Amino acid sequence: MKQIALYGKGGIGKSTTAANLSAALAGEGLDILQIGCDPKHDSTRMLMHGSWIPTVLDLIRERGDANITADDVVFRGFRGVRCVEAGGPEPGIGCAGRGIIATFQLLERLDALKGDVIAYDVLGDVVCGGFAMPMREGYAQEVYLVTSGELMSIYAANNIAKAIARLSRRVRSKCRLGGVICNEKNLEGEDELVAEFARRINSSLIASIPRDRIVQLAELHRQTVIEYAPDSEQAAVYAQLGDDIYRNRKTSIPTPLEMDELESFALEFVQI
Amino acid sequence: MNSNPSPSNSSRFEGCTLTGALSVVTQVRDAVCVIHGPSGCAHHNFSLLHATLADSDGVGVPRLISTALTENHIIFGGEEVLEACIARALELSPPPASIFVLSTCVVETIGDDVGAVCAREWGVPVIPVQTAGFLGGVFQTGIVNALLAAASCADGAPGDAGGVNLVGEKNLEADVDENQAEVARLLGMLGLQVRLRFVRDVRTRDLARLAGAAVNVLREPALLPVGEALRQRFGTPYVDSFPVGLSGTLRFLEEVAGVCGVDGSAAVEHEAAIQEGVLARFADLAGSRVAFDRVHPMLDGDAAAIGVCSELAEALDLVVDPEGTRLPAPYPAPVGTAGIRRMLHRWRRLIRGRERAR
Numbered sequence: 072m073k074q075i076a077l078y079g080k081g082g083i084g085k086s087t088t089a090a091n092l093s094a095a096l097a098g099e100g101l102d103i104l105q106i107g108c109d110p111k112h113d114s115t116r117m118l119m120h121g122s123w124i125p126t127v128l129d130l131i132r133e134r135g136d137a138n139i140t141a142d143d144v145v146f147r148g149f150r151g152v153r154c155v156e157a158g159g160p161e162p163g164i165g166c167a168g169r170g171i172i173a174t175f176q177l178l179e180r181l182d183a184l185k186g187d188v189i190a191y192d193v194l195g196d197v198v199c200g201g202f203a204m205p206m207r208e209g210y211a212q213e214v215y216l217v218t219s220g221e222l223m224s225i226y227a228a229n230n231i232a233k234a235i236a237r238l239s240r241r242v243r244s245k246c247r248l249g250g251v252i253c254n255e256k257n258l259e260g261e262d263e264l265v266a267e268f269a270r271r272i273n274s275s276l277i278a279s280i281p282r283d284r285i286v287q288l289a290e291l292h293r294q295t296v297i298e299y300a301p302d303s304e305q306a307a308v309y310a311q312l313g314d315d316i317y318r319n320r321k322t323s324i325p326t327p328l329e330m331d332e333l334e335s336f337a338l339e340f341v342q343i
Numbered sequence: 344m345n346s347n348p349s350p351s352n353s354s355r356f357e358g359c360t361l362t363g364a365l366s367v368v369t370q371v372r373d374a375v376c377v378i379h380g381p382s383g384c385a386h387h388n389f390s391l392l393h394a395t396l397a398d399s400d401g402v403g404v405p406r407l408i409s410t411a412l413t414e415n416h417i418i419f420g421g422e423e424v425l426e427a428c429i430a431r432a433l434e435l436s437p438p439p440a441s442i443f444v445l446s447t448c449v450v451e452t453i454g455d456d457v458g459a460v461c462a463r464e465w466g467v468p469v470i471p472v473q474t475a476g477f478l479g480g481v482f483q484t485g486i487v488n489a490l491l492a493a494a495s496c497a498d499g500a501p502g503d504a505g506g507v508n509l510v511g512e513k514n515l516e517a518d519v520d521e522n523q524a525e526v527a528r529l530l531g532m533l534g535l536q537v538r539l540r541f542v543r544d545v546r547t548r549d550l551a552r553l554a555g556a557a558v559n560v561l562r563e564p565a566l567l568p569v570g571e572a573l574r575q576r577f578g579t580p581y582v583d584s585f586p587v588g589l590s591g592t593l594r595f596l597e598e599v600a601g602v603c604g605v606d607g608s609a610a611v612e613h614e615a616a617i618q619e620g621v622l623a624r625f626a627d628l629a630g631s632r633v634a635f636d637r638v639h640p641m642l643d644g645d646a647a648a649i650g651v652c653s654e655l656a657e658a659l660d661l662v663v664d665p666e667g668t669r670l671p672a673p674y675p676a677p678v679g680t681a682g683i684r685r686m687l688h689r690w691r692r693l694i695r696g697r698e699r700a701r
Contacts, residue, residue: 165417165418166417169418
């Protein structure tokens with residue numbers, strides 16, 4: 072079983088990437104579980120053709136955690152991808168991070184964490200220990216950073232690299248950085264910049280996903296690109312990404328940059 | 344961010360903030376205390392208060408109820424369960440005249456808006472007390488926060504003027520009522536009465552009488568923030584400590600007299616004569632070899648208490664010698680001349696006991 076997590080700045084395209092990745096891998100006949108770890112609970116929506124599945128925390132709130140079965144929280148979407156949304160409290164109250172921890176404990180107890188690949192799609196900012204949960208306890212063993220060439224996006228990716236570096240110092244930690252995915256914003260020299268960033272934090276660029284209108288069109292039709300336009304070039308990119316990640320055996324402990332390093336590095340690329 | 348606000352001799356007070364606050368607000372006999380947190384926070388404190396109260400005054404145990412938060416309340420927020428708990432407190436018989444709502448570490452961590460829940464129209468005062476210890480607080484912080492919260496029950500306009508408020512008596516100390524009696528005796532010599540024990544064995548409506556005193560006498564200097572807040576709000580001057588030591592007791596009389604604008608010279612003279620009499624009764628201890636011990640290795644010496652020991656050693660002609668009879672440095676320091684007399688009785692028992700053992 073391969074367990075991966077996608078982290079990156081909010082709005083950078085983690086959920087789109089994760090859903091297409093899951094759809095592509097399911098097309099290879101693999102059993103995939105995608106877990107959305109964000110109170111916004113929209114990670115698996117395209118796989119579920121636009122329907123909002125009940126979240127684990129909704130069910131806990133309504134029924135208490137003793138009366139929940141795996142079938143209540145796991146929903147089959149496109150190509151049989153099994154979808155789970157952790158959910159969270161109402162905005163502005165409670166503790167979403169603790170909610171992620173409770174979700175993982177429940178999924179563990181229900182024996183729901185299984186399959187050929189588990190993909191954790193996590194909130195953009197690792198704001199507290201709860202959102203680092205997928206990186207802990209041997210859940211996700213490979214983290215993929217999704218970023219564009221914009222400085223703030225790289226900054227967020229660098230922060231997550233810090234979290235991985237911190238966690239990997241723990242004795243039993245299995246969490247490593249799997250690679251960096253460039254979700255392009257169509258900036259000049261963007262791939263080179265992200266590739267260089269990946270190299271400097273002791274990792275590598277796994278894939279560059281071009282910006283394509285087809286992604287928005289698929290979304291408007293409440294589908295992944297893989298389903299909406301299976302023969303498109305974009306679908307081929309996601310299929311290749313799935314293949315590369317599934318075969319990837321190379322992971323690393325990242326060496327995150329200091330803020331001034333990050334800024335001067337970004338400046339170098341702007342000047343080119 | 345918060346820094347530790349405790350006074351320099353803080354190690355004495357480094358307990359749970361919630362316990363400190365409860366030691367105050369549970370003395371409002373017709374109130375109910377709601378502890379917003381896991382049930383263990385309430386149980387631990389209930390046990391401690393039960394044991395202490397059974398030991399000292401035998402009054403019925405205070406009414407504490409807990410919101411008994413569990414993990415799901417933490418995830419989804421605890422404000423609704425707090426509302427339900429306050430509503431339940433209002434149903435109790437006899438109905439509470441006020442409700443104190445005490446927060447705990449976990450609810451402050453997740454950011455429950457306790458103040459907003461308390462501010463709803465409940466029909467009786469529902470008063471939030473910030474008691475999350477991780478915000479830099481200790482036992483003493485809880486006492487300060489609870490006194491400031493209780494002060495919100497005071498009327499701005501005093502009905503009658505004059506008299507003395509005792510502020511922040513140590514409700515958990517064994518000598519609390521003896522110490523109050525001693526301070527009342529000294530105040531009586533100045534023609535002053537205790538107006539309000541803030542807060543010990545009172546009812547909610549008594550708290551309204553906080554304003555209008557001639558002076559607030561703080562139990563100890565660690566309560567300065569309370570004395571200062573009351574001075575700013577009601578214009579009441581304060582004396583920062585109960586009397587400690589022989590000369591300290593005389594200074595206390597002078598200070599209170601000065602603040603209240605009365606002539607204290609006769610009282611000081613009279614008290615000095617009483618102190619001479621006490622020392623004369625212990626003249627047999629002259630020449631005894633003694634060593635003052637810390638109460639506990641974890642606690643730093645209380646500067647005031649050590650000062651009293653040195654003062655008495657000199658006045659009674661004791662010889663301080665590491666090989667002498669070990670006398671525990673008092674904690675807290677004895678209050679007034681009566682406190683010193685009780686302590687000297689203990690010293691004599693220890694000194695004579697050691698002589699007999701030889």
